[in-house]
Amino acid sequence: MPRVCHFTGRKTISGRRILYRGKPKYQGGIGLNISGISKRKFKPNLQRVRAMVDGVPQRIRVSTKAIKQGLVVKPLKRKYGYTRQQKLAAAAK
Numbered sequence: 024m025p026r027v028c029h030f031t032g033r034k035t036i037s038g039r040r041i042l043y044r045g046k047p048k049y050q051g052g053i054g055l056n057i058s059g060i061s062k063r064k065f066k067p068n069l070q071r072v073r074a075m076v077d078g079v080p081q082r083i084r085v086s087t088k089a090i091k092q093g094l095v096v097k098p099l100k101r102k103y104g105y106t107r108q109q110k111l112a113a114a115a116k
Contacts, residue, residue: 026069028086029076030094033067073098 027034042059046052068087072095073080080098089095 026066027084028067028069028089029074029083030089031086033069033086033088035067036065038063038065 025034040061040063041057042061043055044058045054045056048054069084070087070090071082072085072090074083074085075081075096075098076083085095
């Protein structure tokens, strides 16, 4: 399963890490010098949650930003409402 948010499409992106050496000019030095540049990864904060997808509860990977925005609709934990409807339908027959 890829590391991608189901709703927002957030995924791992790459960037750089820059190391500096020296003393800044405002502190009396000759300035900062770049001594190294290395690649790094920025990973999204993904969570595995049970959510309703096309009317069916499924486990999907979702970013926390999508959860905060309210894009995730979680299924009912208990089926009290469903059983009551079934009882009423059975009594009507």
